[in-house]
Amino acid sequence: MSESTVPEGRRLPTWIIVLSLIVLLAFLGLIGWGLKRSMSGPISIGQKVPEFQMTTFDGQTLRSTDFAGKVIVLNFWASWCKPCEQEARELEEAYQYYKDSGFFWA
Incomplete structure (x- = not known):
């Protein structure tokens, strides 16, 4: 062979x-x-966001419908999360940069 x-x-x-x-x-x-x-993810760009509401630490109720047409940033974090610590610094920097631009921060 x-x-x-x-x-x-x-x-x-x-x-x-x-x-x-x-x-x-x-x-x-x-x-x-x-x-x-x-x-x-469950929501795509351009898709309508489901309505929600939340209560701030000072007791104010915020509804997503109050911010129609605006950008909403929700950040869920944990105190033990190491990447969240870095992200918190970056969010604080963004807040300091945009706080005088008329954006609402809760």
């Missing part, structure tokens, strides 16, 4: 190989679609 010859009876038919590749590509496409969908 020569180097890499396969007996004719042991070789897979071409249609099985092609079908296997199609199934594999479909599976990889499904995984990619799922990953893209999971990374996009």
Whole structure:
């Protein structure tokens, strides 16, 4: 026998190989679609945000409808979260930069 010859009876038919590749590509496409969908989040750009309300530390009630057409930044953090500490500094810098521009900060 020569180097890499396969007996004719042991070789897979071409249609099985092609079908296997199609199934594999479909599976990889499904995984990619799922990953893209999971990374996009529940709300897309331009989509209407669900209405919500919250109470500030001083007891003031804020409603999302009061800020229609404006940018709202909600930050959920924890005191034990190390990345949150860095983010808090960055948010404070943003506040100091924009506080005199008429933006509302709660």
